[in-house]
Amino acid sequence: MPVRRDTGFIAREKLQIRPGRASPPKGEKTVREWTRDERYRVLRDPSEIRDLYESIKTSVYRQTYHVQPMTGLSSDPNGFALHKGIWHLNYQWCPWGAVHGLKYWYHVTSPDLVHWKNEGIGLAPDCFYDNRGTHSGSAISHGDDLVFFYTGNHRDEDWTRTPFTCAAYLGADGRLKKLPKALFGPRDDHSEHQRDPKVIRNEANGKYYILLGAQTLDKRGCVLIYESEELLSGWRYAGELKVPGFEHFGGMWECPYIVNISGRDVLIFSPQYTTLPGRGASTNHNVYLIGKMDYDTLTFTPEGGYHFLDYGFDFYAAQGAANVGDPDKAVLIAWIGLPDNHYPTEEEDWEGSMSLPRELRIRDGRLVQTPVPAVRMLAGDPVPADGSLPPACEMTVTPCAGDFRLHLFTKENGDGGLRLTYDAASRTLTADRTGMDKRFNEKVGEVLSVPLPDGLAKLDIFIDRSSTEIFFNDGEATFTTHTYPTAREFHYTVSEGASVLIRPMEKSVTDEFAV
Ligand code: FRU
Numbered sequence: 001m002p003v004r005r006d007t008g009f010i011a012r013e014k015l016q017i018r019p020g021r022a023s024p025p026k027g028e029k030t031v032r033e034w035t036r037d038e039r040y041r042v043l044r045d046p047s048e049i050r051d052l053y054e055s056i057k058t059s060v061y062r063q064t065y066h067v068q069p070m071t072g073l074s075s076d077p078n079g080f081a082l083h084k085g086i087w088h089l090n091y092q093w094c095p096w097g098a099v100h101g102l103k104y105w106y107h108v109t110s111p112d113l114v115h116w117k118n119e120g121i122g123l124a125p126d127c128f129y130d131n132r133g134t135h136s137g138s139a140i141s142h143g144d145d146l147v148f149f150y151t152g153n154h155r156d157e158d159w160t161r162t163p164f165t166c167a168a169y170l171g172a173d174g175r176l177k178k179l180p181k182a183l184f185g186p187r188d189d190h191s192e193h194q195r196d197p198k199v200i201r202n203e204a205n206g207k208y209y210i211l212l213g214a215q216t217l218d219k220r221g222c223v224l225i226y227e228s229e230e231l232l233s234g235w236r237y238a239g240e241l242k243v244p245g246f247e248h249f250g251g252m253w254e255c256p257y258i259v260n261i262s263g264r265d266v267l268i269f270s271p272q273y274t275t276l277p278g279r280g281a282s283t284n285h286n287v288y289l290i291g292k293m294d295y296d297t298l299t300f301t302p303e304g305g306y307h308f309l310d311y312g313f314d315f316y317a318a319q320g321a322a323n324v325g326d327p328d329k330a331v332l333i334a335w336i337g338l339p340d341n342h343y344p345t346e347e348e349d350w351e352g353s354m355s356l357p358r359e360l361r362i363r364d365g366r367l368v369q370t371p372v373p374a375v376r377m378l379a380g381d382p383v384p385a386d387g388s389l390p391p392a393c394e395m396t397v398t399p400c401a402g403d404f405r406l407h408l409f410t411k412e413n414g415d416g417g418l419r420l421t422y423d424a425a426s427r428t429l430t431a432d433r434t435g436m437d438k439r440f441n442e443k444v445g446e447v448l449s450v451p452l453p454d455g456l457a458k459l460d461i462f463i464d465r466s467s468t469e470i471f472f473n474d475g476e477a478t479f480t481t482h483t484y485p486t487a488r489e490f491h492y493t494v495s496e497g498a499s500v501l502i503r504p505m506e507k508s509v510t511d512e513f514a515v
Contacts, residue, residue: 004359005487007381007495008040013020016152017298018355018435022136023045024286029043030352030375031098031346031347032097032344032390034097034099034101036101037452038096038099038101039094039096039099039100039101039102039359040101040102040132040252040482041096041101041102042102042125043082043095043096043104043121043124043515044124046351046513046515048068049071049072049095049096049515050513051368052071052072052073052096052349053070053348053513055140055309055348056070056071056349056350056462057511058298058486059345059346059348059350060465061345061348061465061466061475061484062285062466062511063295063464063465063466063467063509063511064392064464064465064505064506064507064508064509065114065356065375065378065390065392065464065505065506065507065508066336066353066354066464066467066509067108067116067353067354067429068350068352068353068354068509068511069091069106069350069353070106070118070511070513070514070515071091071095071096071097071349071350072094072095072097072098072099072237072311072349072350072353073092073093073094073097073098073099073100073351074091074093074106074337074350074352074353074354075091075092075093075094075100075103075316075317075335075336075337075339075352075457076088076091076092076136076196076255076316076317076319077089077091077099077317077318077333077334077335077354078090078091078092078105078122078136078137078138078139078148078150078319078334078351078359078443079105079122079137079138079139079148079150079176079203080109080139080319080320080321080331081138081139081140081141081146081322081323081470082322082323082324082325082331083146083170083323083374084112084141084144084146085111085287086109086110086111086122086317087109087110087111087112087113087220087321087428088107088108088109088139088170089107089108089109089110089333089354090105090107090117090123090145090176091105091106091108091335091354092105092106092121092136092146093105093121094336094388095217095513096349097346097349097350097351098342098345098346098349098350098351100339101362102125102132102133102135102181103125103133103153104122104123104124104125104134105121105122105123105150105176106118106120106121106122106369106447106489107119107120107121107122107175107176107339108513111175112370112374112377113331113357113372113374113375114374114375114377114378114456114510115508115509116209116508116510117235117351117510117512118475118510118511118513119174119175119513119514120175120514120515121253122148122149122175122176123148123150123176123178123514124214124315124500125153126302127152127178128154128166128248129152129154129166129182130150130151130152130153130164130166131153131154131155132153132155132161132168132281133152133464134150134151134152134153134254135150135151135152135153135334136150136151136195136196136317136319136371137149137150137151137196137197137198137323138196138197138198138199138257138319138322139199140199140200140201140208140231140321140323140328141294142231145169145170146169146170147167147168147169147199147231148167148168148169148176148233149165149166149167149171149183149197149198149199149210150165150166150167150168150197151163151164151165151166151175151195151196151197152164152165152166152182153195156319160184160192160418161192162185162192162196163185163186163192163193163194164182164183164184164186165184165185165197165210165212165226165235166178166179166182166183167179167180167183167231167314169447174254175182183232183235184226184235184237187224187237188492189217190214190215190216190217190222190224190240191214191215191217191219191248193213193214193215193251193252193501194212194213194214194215194224195212195213195214195254195321196212196213196254196256197210197211197212198210198211198212198257198258198319199322200230200257200258200259200322202295202414204295205295206229206361206508207228207229207242207295208227208228208229208230208231209226209227209238209295210225210226210227210228210235211223211224211225211241211256211257211258212224212225212226212256213252213253213254213256213269213270214240214252214253215252215253215256215278216240216250219248219251219252219273220248220249220250221250221251221252221269221271221272221273222238222241222253222254223236223241223243223253223256223269224237224239224240224241225239225241225298226238227257227481228230233248234352237491238298239298240298241256241298241299241300242297242298242299242300243282243289243302244299244301244390245302246300246302248304249271249274249306250271250272250273250274250285251271251272251273251274252271252273253269253270253271253272253318253410254269254270254271254272255269255270255317255318255319255484256268256269256294257269257318257319257320258300259320259330259360260293260327261327261328261329261330261361261362261367262328262361262362263298263302263327264291264298264362265290265291265293266288266289266290266330266360266362267288267289267291267293267300267302268286268287268288268309268318268320268332269286269287270282270284270285270316270317270318271285271286271287272285272339278308279308279443279445279448279451280338280444280445280446280447280448281443281444282313282338282444282445283340284316284339284340285308285316286308286310286315286316286317286318286334286362287300287307287311288307288309289302289305289306289307290302290303290307290362290365290366291303292303293464298496305396307367307479309334309369309478310334310479310480311431311449311450311477311478311479312431312448312470312478312479312480312481313338313433313441313445313446313480313481313482314336314337314338314341314467314480314481314482315334315335315336315338315355315478315480316335316337316338316339317333317335318333318334318335318355319332319333319334320332320360321333321357328361328362329359329361329436330359331357331358331359331372332357332358332359332360332361332369333354333356333357333358334354334355334357334480335352335354335355336353336354336467336480336481336482337351337352337482338441338444338468340480341444342441343440343441343482343484344440344484345484348402353464353466353467355467355480356371356375356462356469357371357372357374357375358370358371358372358475358478359371359372359373363475366476368474368475368476369471369475369478370471370474370475371460371462371471373460375394375462376394376506377498378505378506379393379394379503379504379505379506380503380504380505380506381503382501382502382503383502383504384501385500385501385502387492387493388490388491388492389408389409389462389463389485389490389491389492389502390463390490390502390504391463391465391485391490392463392464392465392501392504392505393463393502393503393504393505394460394461394462394463394502394505395408395459395460395463395492395500395501395502396458396459396460396461396478396500396501396503397458397459397461397498397499397500397501398457398458398498398499399422399456399457399458399459399495399496399498400495400496400497400498401424401497402424403421403422403423403424403495404421404422404424404456404495404498405421405422405437405493405494405495406420406459406493406494406495406498407419407420407492407493407494408420408461408463408468408483408492409436409483409485409489409491409492410435410465410489410491410492410493411488411489411491412488412491414491414493415435416435416436416437416489417435417436417489417491417492417493418419418432418433418435418436418468418481418483419432419433420459420470422452422456424455424456427451427452427454427455427456427468428449428451428452429449429456429472429479430447430448430449430450431447431448431449431450431479431481432446432448433446433481433483434446434447436483436484436485437485437486437487437488438484438485438486440482440484443449448479450472450477450479450511451477452472452473452476452477454473454476456472456474458472458473458474459471459472460472460474462505463483464505466483466484467480467483468480468481468482468483468484
């Protein structure tokens with residue numbers, strides 16, 4: 001097949017190393033080369049991935065309290081909603097290995113957003129509309145029904161893509177059931193990148209809206225809006241969302257989401273195909289705008305510039321849950337990982353995990369993010385803060401005044417690690433992961449900074465076996481990164497005068513084999 005100079009998945013496919021090529025262009029180390037047939041292989045029977053699961057299960061990097069794939073790759077969170085007291089979450093899943101290929105939805109449930117159970121495949125790419133992938137989407141609880149919207153990624157034989165917006169619902173047996181027909185197809189006044197339906201209900205006018213991440217014909221990122229009075233019928237195109245000042249901001253806006261929190265509208269999306277100041281060479285970002293959404297004119301008027309939803313290396317495609325039942329908060333979860341990037345567990349044929357679910361609130365006109373309170377149920381009694389680091393723990397640090405440093409995952413003698421350095425003069429914290437034994441995505445960047453305009457008062461750090469999430473100053477800024485410490489790196493050093501509380505975290509993901 002001809003490899004087109006295009007954006008999106010074809011670009012991702014091109015990132016795999018090809019024979020005779022000295023190095024991959026951007027995401028660095030790929031462990032193996034996948035043919036298209038291998039990437040797009042259909043899973044016909046659970047037994048086909050049983051051995052893979054058994055071997056992956058023994059990895060020292062398996063998470064203990066973050067949702068992760070049984071095998072293969074997990075990426076975007078999908079269909080995240082509270083329905084009849086149970087939290088439902090799906091994620092993009094490619095069963096065969098750490099590669100973006102044929103995507104399934106994998107379904108997990110939780111009573112409390114912390115203890116998660118593997119339910120099995122949510123949506124499989126098994127019909128005309130989604131023959132090459134059940135791509136991202138959302139859910140909404142509607143009376144007795146939990147209704148899902150997703151992108152059917154159809155490709156024909158010459159690999160031309162047609163994205164369909166499709167729907168499904170939760171059946172009495174707990175499995176997702178697809179509607180036989182797609183709700184609508186793509187528009188020809190935009191490029192083929194039209195996907196990730198986020199369904200929202202506007203309480204003010206009682207209408208439902210679907211936001212689609214999209215790209216204009218001249219390759220600018222945007223959001224398309226559909227509206228309907230009914231959830232499963234009557235969908236019509238309302239127009240392209242106007243976001244004054246953001247007409248030229250990246251080449252595709254993936255996973256858009258608009259939520260009202262305490263009377264302020266927040267637009268969250270993942271712009272790609274552009275670098276942004278302060279983000280190294282990365283071309284994938286997750287940002288938000290605070291402003292006012294006018295559904296009559298389809299205009300989101302931002303109050304000021306964009307903000308990074310998270311300042312870390314690996315945080316993308318965040319999705320807010322539906323039906324949280326509190327006008328002052330939203331609950332959000334994201335993929336710890338980025339498109340086009342490669343991670344050390346690729347050699348074990350799996351990668352990616354979900355972030356901790358976070359509550360979003362508006363404080364002093366700013367968005368703040370804190371782990372959902374239930375996360376704290378997992379924290380056990382404190383262990384001595386003696387310089388050693390449990391593999392899964394919460395670390396709460398109150399820094400000393402002035403300049404401050406905290407080096408996580410150092411060797412016993414304090415060398416190396418993920419080095420966090422706060423410069424009081426510029427009120428900036430710098431995170432540098434070049435000191436860790438396992439380096440990855442070097443060209444994308446291994447050093448990033450977090451501006452903390454009000455200074456640094458507190459760090460809440462959630463360490464799991466292959467990720468670290470930091471909440472600064474009770475959620476004013478966050479920093480999420482994959483971390484893959486080796487056996488000799490479970491130590492830390494910290495500036496004198498800081499207080500450190502370390503509490504091991506209990507296991508809360510079941511990780512059982514369920515297909
Ligand atoms: C974001 C994304 C979505 C798409 C999905 C496919 O990472 O590219 O736009 O629906 O991944 O896996």
